[in-house]
Amino acid sequence: MNLPEGWALSEIGELGEIITGKTPSTKVPENFGGSIPFIKPGDLDHGGYIHFTADTLTELGLKSVPKLPPHSITVTCIGNLGKIGITTTESATNQQINSVVPSRHLNYKFLYHYLATLKPWLEQEASATTVAIINKGKFSKAPIKVAPLAEQHQIAAKLDELLAQVDSIKTRLDAIPNILKRFRQSVLAAAVSGKLTEDWRNDHSEFGEWKAINFGNLILDSGNGISKRSGNQGRDVTVLRLADFKNAMRVHGNERKITLTEKEIQKYRLENGDLLVVRVNGSVEIAGLFIVYDGNDTEAYCDHFIRFSIDHNKALSKFITYITNEGEGRKYLRNSLSTSAGQNTINQKSINALQFRLPSLLEQTEIVHRVEQLFTYADHIEQRVKDSQSRVKHLTQSILAKAFRGELTADWRSQNPDLINGENGAEALLARIQAGRVKEKPKPKLKKKLKA
Structure with a gap:
């Protein structure tokens, strides 16, 4: 060595x-x-x-x-x-x-x-x-x-200084995800209150005011998911579970297939744009969560979900999630949960009674567009932060490695041969x-x- x-x-x-x-x-x-x-x-x-x-x-x-x-x-x-x-x-x-x-x-x-x-x-x-x-x-x-004792003092002082700077950078980086979370929440609050598209409405006054409505007025069809976990007649169909979603987004690779009859397939099949609501879960943060189904119309859903097919001539599914997953809408749904044996459950009646203000379909489209633009911007920053955090993590070990190869004090050694x-x-x-x-x-x- x-x-x-x-x-x-x-x-x-x-x-x-x-x-x-x-x-x-x-x-x-x-x-x-x-x-x-x-x-x-x-x-x-x-x-x-x-x-x-x-x-x-x-x-x-x-x-x-x-x-x-x-x-x-x-x-x-x-x-x-x-x-x-x-x-x-x-x-x-x-x-x-x-x-x-x-x-x-x-x-x-x-x-x-x-x-x-x-x-x-x-x-x-x-x-x-x-x-x-x-x-x-x-x-x-x-x-x-x-190292010689005099050089130990030099190395310790340099490392204290450098690593304090690294820790300061890390602290600032670690604070950004919470800032972005608050940013996204403020975007959604502005979206559902009308503030996000206030300028747009000034140029499109012909589309009228936002109207008070119950979620139940938008529903064309609804139902709880299938409870059985296996079958022996029919054909294999993917039955979605909560494990197939992360942060309300679909993840692939761990799907479960169940043999269903044609009657069951028709009853529990999902269509693009349907809303899945988490009916039961141990976490109050997840129970009552709304998820937009964006699939191939050949999948079904389990009994941990309630499916809602809504009138897309009145409302966009994505806009509805802005109302239900944040702010007052989310507060209402959380307060509607019933708890038993550690499980939190919500029913269709409570969901149907959710009240909110609904803009025109054209304004909903503009809101969704603006929200997605802002969220893409936030996602880009978040990824850059993650990359920076990874570099900072490696930076600490790189500084330590340099210190104990003698590189941080090479000049000091050459100037102080009598001390080493x-x-x-x-x-x-x-x-x-x-x-x-x-x-x-x-x-x-x-x-x-x-x-x-």
Whole structure:
């Protein structure tokens, strides 16, 4: 392995004390609820300093588990490997975490940043079980490139600065999806209130005012879906389920076919432009959702849906979804749900009674056109954000890789040769660490010889 000048290769177990966490007895309630952080893998999701944790220990609870001093580095070693953090106060962890108490001769932030690169090694070395595990012995063998102490300070400072900038970019990117969600909601609110096409109506006053109507006045035919899950007479037909839709859009590749008779096919067949309403679901966010069927007229639907065929001379199916899936229309449908045994159900009577204002068919067409244009614009931004998030994610690892190849401090090394060689080099540093570890080891007690 090529190392920068003055660096040395070591193992994590040689650079500090390795401590595996433990959970205090849950049979003693007094162990929990104090002010001492009790770190679990979920507390390491965002890395960095650990100021607060979901669970805490009392002094009594801390007495029964290994203690961690401030600036210990915690690493998940069971399950989702390689999540890390730094303690800020006396703390403890559960058994899914191995921690390093770094030698006082090291810059702990240098070691923290290095451990952030270890996830691939941990995954490669994990025990071949259903749950990935790195035990204390294996973790102690993790390879570490050790820079001279003066260069460790330089690297830690540079990484703190660069990664803070990356985190700032990531935070701004992560905020955009919620902004786009609010944008889409505001577009739909403007669409169903008439504000989106206010300018259009000024030029088309002959198409009249929006008229109050019940959804039931638009229905030509409706019915619940087929309940049977198999058949032995007729021919195979695709019967759509909720699994065939994602975010109210059709997804292909996992369809279920059922043998249906011609009578059943005619009763449950779907036509292009039909509206499918989720009749029953465990989530109040999904029950009552409207979906426009855009298919080939040869498919049927299961009893988790209600089908509505509407008069397309009066209303566009897409426009109806703007009313029913957001705003006041969605609020009405949610309030119409009945709940039993964890399932939320809506019936045709409640749906038929939904009231709203309906513009002319020509204005509906203009509204749908404008909404789709704006949504396409939002979708384009969202995709660019996802691409940027992926690049930022890789950027963090790229910066860390450069740091531990010595590239971030190459100029500094060339300007400070006296700080990376001889007594200031990493080999000498490792020797001091080892000498300190030997000195700190308690001497074994000598057994007294019994007098004859």
